[in-house]
Amino acid sequence: MFPILKFIPQFKSVLWGGKRIASYKDLSSRGDNIGESWELSCVPGHESVVAEGSFKGKNLHEIMLTDAKEILGERLLKRYGTEFPLLIKLIDSADDLSIQVHPDDNLAAKRHHCPGKTEMWVSIAPADGAYLYSGFNRVISAEEYRSRIADNTIVDTLGKHYPQKGDVFFLPAGRVHSIGKGNFVLEIQQSSDITYRIYDYDRRDAQGNARQLHVEESIDAIDFSDTDGAAPSRIKWIENQEEIIADCNYFTTSAIAVKESACMDLDKRDSFTIIASIDGDAQLVDANNEYISLPQGAVALIPASMPRIQILGNCKIITSYIK
Structure with a gap:
């Protein structure tokens, strides 16, 4: 993968x-x-x-x-x-x-x-x-x-x-x-x-x-x-759930307040997903159960072929993809 x-x-x-x-x-x-x-x-x-x-x-x-x-x-x-x-x-x-x-x-x-x-x-x-x-x-x-x-x-x-x-x-x-x-x-x-x-x-x-x-x-x-x-x-942070904060033809952006673990199902998105941690450190777990560190201020690019990821930690995350 x-x-x-x-x-x-x-x-x-x-x-x-x-x-x-x-x-x-x-x-x-x-x-x-x-x-x-x-x-x-x-x-x-x-x-x-x-x-x-x-x-x-x-x-x-x-x-x-x-x-x-x-x-x-x-x-x-x-x-x-x-x-x-x-x-x-x-x-x-x-x-x-x-x-x-x-x-x-x-x-x-x-x-x-x-x-x-x-x-x-x-x-x-x-x-x-x-x-x-x-x-x-x-x-x-x-x-x-x-x-x-x-x-x-x-x-x-x-x-x-x-x-x-x-x-x-x-x-x-x-x-x-x-x-x-x-x-x-x-x-x-x-x-x-x-x-x-x-x-x-x-x-x-x-x-x-x-x-x-x-x-x-x-x-x-x-x-x-x-x-x-x-x-x-104003962002309304929702625990372990994506909340859309901007939506247009060029990007759809969401915010997630991760508490310990949040799962993202990407299988039907048919788009890459960008993930940025803006407050706190996180770890990403991909569909192969590989762990990727995402410290505060870092950005990761999730390919469209990735069906799901898990975000671990206590942090605030911004995501973007294209509808």
Whole structure:
């Protein structure tokens, strides 16, 4: 039977990054500006490498070329071919991220020959006073949008939210958003790295250069009437049972509060399942009765061919698959 896969995290040093990801994962420091850890990726140039087992040292793209049916299942193989459709990250914001938006599938295919980017955040450990921007607080026009970027008041038009631990933000392509200083989140998204940076607080890089903005490119991507549905929902943790927290065409995400042992029947799912432990350590037991460790902050990829797994421990788990 095709095994469960675990990957080596890819730590990304960025202008706004912090130093919480390594300690959260109980690892030695990776530096003071680590804003992202790409836990599972098939984005070209950023493919995840298997950490252990029979596929150790191979990257996800290589495995997909030979074993896409095992991983995706027949239904998703027809939809995605040998492309893995999701990207999983941890994000630590020691400073504000830029205000940004992502294109949908149609615009991304036309301009960049890749998928669009619908995503979601699960708030893991927000600092006191940390905030996020999601959507507009009222309908605005493209003309006002340009004007407010020019006079540095664009944030006054955005929906501002103060997340609590366990809050969930769903961010369809076209929704303007930003992660503010002091947030720590799990991000689940389409496998795309296309971002239109709208506003960046006039920050400069180490060489004194302003970061590139994509104001005009973003116009066609933005939903200027996006004022509803941008507020967060709260996870209702249910003992040993999956509770759906986000559901769209690109991913279905659930939360489980595991107490000692939880069983997941995957036989009829016909999809891979991604499992992330966001609070506490776990062990996974596959259908061959093999044990796989899943420490806090780690992510595992369960292939579609795996009929069931058991999760052992006392922990909080986030899962994602595609309906």
